Amino acid sequence: MSNETLHVALGDRSYPIHIGAGLLARAELFAPHVRSRRVAIVTNAAVASRYERRLRQTLESAGAKSFSIAMPDGEAHKDWKSLDAIFARLLEEGADRKTVIVALGGGVVGDVAGFAAATYQRGVPFLQVPTTLLAQVDSSVGGKTAINHALGKNMVGAFHQPLAVVADTDTLATLPERELAAGLAEVVKYGFIADAAFLDWIEAHAAQLVARDASALSYAIRRSCEIKAAVVAEDERESGVRAILNFGHTFGHAIEAAMGYGEWLHGEAVGAGMVLAARLSAAQGRIANSDALRVERVVAALGLPVAAPAIGVEDWLTHMGRDKKNEEGRVTLILLDALGKAAIVRDTPAAAIRKIVSAS
Amino acid sequence: MSNETLHVALGDRSYPIHIGAGLLARAELFAPHVRSRRVAIVTNAAVASRYERRLRQTLESAGAKSFSIAMPDGEAHKDWKSLDAIFARLLEEGADRKTVIVALGGGVVGDVAGFAAATYQRGVPFLQVPTTLLAQVDSSVGGKTAINHALGKNMVGAFHQPLAVVADTDTLATLPERELAAGLAEVVKYGFIADAAFLDWIEAHAAQLVARDASALSYAIRRSCEIKAAVVAEDERESGVRAILNFGHTFGHAIEAAMGYGEWLHGEAVGAGMVLAARLSAAQGRIANSDALRVERVVAALGLPVAAPAIGVEDWLTHMGRDKKNEEGRVTLILLDALGKAAIVRDTPAAAIRKIVSAS
Known part of the structure; x- marks a missing residue:
């Protein structure tokens, strides 16, 4: 369970990227960002079935109370409809500006959950927990969030940097x-x-x-x-x-x-x-x-x-x-x-x- | 045609608030922000019938090419549907990241157009041209943009400061x-x-x-x-x-x-x-x-x-x-x-x- 940590240097928006095996179980990587907070995990059914339970236990060890929001899988669902459903769940759960959104999944989940975090109540903190290689090497880093418009890909979005990226390389073993x-x-x-x-x-x-x-x-x-x-x-x-x-x-x-x-x-x-x-x-x-x-x-x-x-x-x-x-x-x-x-x-x-x- | 100018001091996001009579005709107030740019004027039919022509002439004098997007009037339309229609028009018109969005109208127009500017292609510049008293004294200043969610007012939005606010007090004469x-x-x-x-x-x-x-x-x-x-x-x-x-x-x-x-x-x-x-x-x-x-x-x-x-x-x-x-x-x-x-x-x-x- 070793890991390496890189840093994205962006002044007061700087953040760490943790990379390694078994990181989903490492409460100390999450604790600084979620302790005493409520956490909304945005994920999809396929990812949730593999990793949601472990992540929720880790978040609990890190002192957070969490709930999950599953969105449909795939690029075709990177749209307003998925986003609106996330907002509805956040409101129903009474999520406020201190609630932390955690994106658990691939690029689609990260982009949509990140855009939800950028715009829910004009912005809440979020963490990227990428579970695909593409998300680990690209989409989870750098703060680009977006949904697609019928007339163009990634046309609606925001720059919203995460508090941290936690890339558990064990998740790649089951990747199609x-x-x-x-x-x-x-x-x-x-x-x-x-x-x-x-x-x-x-x-x-x-x-x-x-x-x-x-x-x-x-x-x-x-x-x-x-x-x-x-x-x-x-x-x-x-x-x-x-x-x-x-x-x-x-x-x-x-x-x-x-x-x-x-x-x-x-x-x-x-x-x-x-x-x-x-x-x-x-x-x-x-x-x-x-x-x-x-x-x-x-x-x-x-x-x-x-x-x-x-x-x-x-x-x-x-x-x-x-x-x-x-x-x-x-x-x-x-x-x-x-x-x-x-x-x-x-x-x-x-x-x-x-x-x-x-x-x- | 005198005017006063206040400033919102926000470092590199600082901007002027111009207040006075006849400002819709003052090309020099718009020119620094729109010269050689394309401008998308977001407004509604009632406001457009009174002020759109004058503003477009002024923008032309200021060296900009403009087109207009009318959204339906009223708080009930401060929603995703209006926003999506604005995105569609921006895409159809080939608007890019240098296109300037101008919000011409009251608080609803300003909030929706501002949120469109905050999120179209992850953010484009915008100007507030408030035509109601509420927008001139409150909603056009400070960078809060939002739409309503079925479950709560202003629940989805962003902080996105305008390049300038131009408040023409002549527009108040016809206000209901x-x-x-x-x-x-x-x-x-x-x-x-x-x-x-x-x-x-x-x-x-x-x-x-x-x-x-x-x-x-x-x-x-x-x-x-x-x-x-x-x-x-x-x-x-x-x-x-x-x-x-x-x-x-x-x-x-x-x-x-x-x-x-x-x-x-x-x-x-x-x-x-x-x-x-x-x-x-x-x-x-x-x-x-x-x-x-x-x-x-x-x-x-x-x-x-x-x-x-x-x-x-x-x-x-x-x-x-x-x-x-x-x-x-x-x-x-x-x-x-x-x-x-x-x-x-x-x-x-x-x-x-x-x-x-x-x-x-």
Whole structure:
């Protein structure tokens, strides 16, 4: 039961990220945040059946009284309806501004519970307890919360930093294979955008990662969180560099929206999206074709799709045109200037984008 | 066309409050915030018919391109449905993170448009252009935004400060009489909680205020905004003193919720609520009975109801039990220690509250 603790440095909104095995049972990690408080655990039925009882016992040991709110599972439920049901339960339970919300689950639970915490009574404290690889390496860190709108993914949300992130790596043992791969997409993203040495390591350990080797996964989570924490500390509200964390996501969000939320997992769409972004980077002369091929090879080695689904060119452009990074009608893309070095690019010709998505 | 400018001191979120006649035509007040930007004006049909054209011309002179989004009028529409429709229009218009939202209207428009600005793409800039007295003296200043939940008023929202408040006092000329009185409730609230001299002035000028004497209204707005700006600067997120601005509101919110949103105007409910809070203050020995009677007399002189509607005692307690100020199941009330001095009180016996509402 060892663990490592990283820190997200954001002044008076700084917080720890605890990573390790068996952390769901470690009352001392929760106590500073929940002692003498009421706690609302937001989760879903599948996660609850495995971990809710253990977490509630731990919270009790930490001096908190808790109750649970289960939301439906899956990206299709990352919407106002789920949020409204959470608000109703909080009100029925008499939750007040001191009540702590704990997000127990994957990215959908974390995003919705986080947005509920950001807006219930204009903001209550919350903790992230991510139980999927994707949530542990990406969505639980950095304070982005959101729900989807019928017209666009993550279009309604808030920046609301958690009090702490508690990532128990034991929860990954039961993760479905597709969700493991989806999390590895975000892991390798950090290599592509910021750390060529980490990319080399991922490539060398792809088989161990896919086989859930505990020490490989543990290192991958820690290095991913280190990179994310550094980027978030530099640019909390994405006025600049934080946008590089969106590598592969402009194409990925278009895939998710075009196919219907939940058909493709977010990480799968990001996997195929990174391949397209790398091809576009090569087509624009930013990286060599061999680099783009290496991106494709590593993505495939992690068990992810490299070919985007069939989407009409106009649909691609419509969905990409709604990306939050865009300004004044121009699509903003994250491209690569090298493996390990991302660039925020606002002037990609539409014809170049058309060519890449037509060929996909 | 003179104006005065106050400031809300909140570090890098500081902003000006411009108050005066004819300000809707003053492009130089808008230009620093909207030049070269797209602007989404959120308003309702009644306000739009009077002021939208003028504001759009002014915004154009200020170098902005604008479009309008009309929401339905009234407290009953301060809900997710209105918000969702605003998001849909913003997305259809291709609004991005640089788009500025302008709230043109009363408290409902300001609260909903402000919450839309707080959460659209995780936050975009916004301007408050209040056109009712209540919005000019209270809801447009301080960054509180919210929608109602079926189970409680203002239960879902965010703190999101505007870039500026532009209060054109000319808009008060056409305000319905009930809405004028509703605004005066918030004006006299500042006297009750923080400024005995202002209370004396209001009492002496009640007739002029009700008759819309321009110079009396102008002074009342300025002094109200000064007091509110000082309180907000001291406690932006209501962790302490800001709660005194809620004087009369715990009873008032219960009236609004029990009668159905929109039956009683917010300011009317606050008027009757302040009378109850003053009576409770006297019953608790905090102020003299004569002080409580003076509160009732001034509230009546401003054209406001002093008698609460018939609500069963249990309903009173249920609704008051859902107030956002409450902690650990105890009702938090704002009472008076003197006329001009409010106190935050967490230990009022339930029996004392029952007695006051039973007699109402």
